[in-house]
Amino acid sequence: MSVSSLALAQTLLNGALLGCLFGSIALGLSVKWGHLGVADFFHLSLTLLGAYVTYSLVSEQLWDPFLTLVVTVPVFFVIGVVLQWIFLVLRAEAFTSLLITFALFIVTESAVSMIWSPDLLNLRPMLADSFTTSIRLPEPLPQLAIQPVDLLALVCAVLMVGVSAFALGRTRSGRAVQAMRQDGEIAQTLGVRVVPLTLAVSGLAAATAAVAGMVVALRMPLSPSLPLQWIGVVVVATMLGGLGRPVGALLAAVAVMMIQNAWSLWFPPQWSPAVAFGVLFLFLAAQPALRLVRESMTARRLA
């Protein structure tokens, strides 16, 4: 099937912008997984909850979507802190915390279904034209268009990822988090206040879910099972991007979504959900070869 370069460019652009949204969702997961050792499934549920709360506040209370962040960001910060505090109290190991967040993930799907109903909810018809009217790109690409909501996703992703990367790499607290990741006990001995720092990181990661949730509410129809559709891209982006690396997660999410969108141009679109995992499994499939190479190099060195 031949595809015009314009269609391909538009598809890749759409994929990249949707990747920005998934990069925003992956940000919190990547930071918690990489720096706190918690592969937090519940982060996806928080994003869903953020979307549903935004939906309710906009559709029922007629709030401006951005104003909803005044409620969701602090509330989610507290939820993130409380969840991490529970892990600390339980002295939960990585797998235990993974199991707990997995259970909360499934509980949240049912809770959302009970509170908001399992039906699709769409905020788009209630939004002002400024949110829904496509914007043409300036010269030299006037044939390409983007949705304002996608632009918002791009801005949110760049802001959140940029601030996180700067904070982790350039600030005193960020360096403390890095030290904590290397060895918590030594970091504590050197004066890093591990517990408050851990709680703060978890809270901030959860707060990013509130922002991503707002974009989700504006961008797509909501259903309680949405996180199941996100798991692929988000987890794969987190793993391919490198745990604890916000910029890596964003770039990986953008790349995966561009590949997934381009796939649909040439191949049956019903196979596209497997593309993200296909990328991951190609990465995994290379591992035996890499191991053999590593082992033979070690053997040669020892010989």
Add this chain to the structure above:
Amino acid sequence: MNARVDRALAGNVGAIVACTLLAVALVPTLGSDYVIAFGFQFVTWIALALSWSLFSGNSGYASFGHGVFFGIGTYATAAVLRHSDAPFVVALVAAGLSAAVLAVVVGLAVFSSPRFAGDLFGLITLAMAFIVITVVSNLAFLDGGTGVFVREQAVGSWIGSSTGHLFIVGTLIAAGTALVGLVAASSRWGAALRSIRDDEAVAESLGVPTYRYKVWTFAASAGLAGLAGAPQAIFLGYVEVGAVFTLNIPLLVIMMTILGGITRWWGPLVGAASVVVVRELLLDIGSPELSQIILGAVFVLVIALLPHGISGSIPNLLRRKAPATGGVHR
């Protein structure tokens, strides 16, 4: 193995065989289809929990993919019955083999690098679920998005003629899984797996071929789950992706094992029995969502309050009465 271990092993094997014979002998006396159907689900969950524990409980590599292996067994059975005149035994073998082959393929890749241990392994096995769901949904040979009617394929066969027959097959699979778990627990095989759980790097440096053990045990665990999926295809009658590959299966299996505990080979069996009964009681609530919420909350509480499970708590209780002898009993 010393004589005391041999006697204990023989006693446990005897108990499994006796329980299996008793369960099979009771089938004609159980008049109610509900009881037999419940019994079938009961033994299926026992087989799943024990098969999960065989690899994940012993090695510490927790898999979220057990539902996939079970589902593959179900779909392999449906495919064999739909596209051939082969008897159920062939479908059973195909179910176990197809799940085991997938586990070998995934295991060879994933276990080759130590970076995929721990929670990364769990997430990779979860990822496997989504790929398999997409493949099964799109291959007309397996499902094609429309689901498969299995009941009409099984009509006229021994397995399709009664729920009691399904119960017998399910019981034999559960008993076989228990025997494999028992043998693993009492042999060099189990010791190797536990050494991987305790410290894989040390185990490897002491000469344990960890890669090989992990791949083959993962395959055995998956194959047993696949076998458990075979009678499930006929029990369901209509097989569809949403019901077969639900995320609840790995969650429940892990919950059963954690609740029952992994310090004894029979821990998952106790956990499976407890969870199946609780689930049955929750049906009376009338709201699947609320049942799910309660089950999830129970799961979190179990992890928080019983980290070593029921079988792990019994020695602690006994120790309060008498001085401990120490050690992990299998």
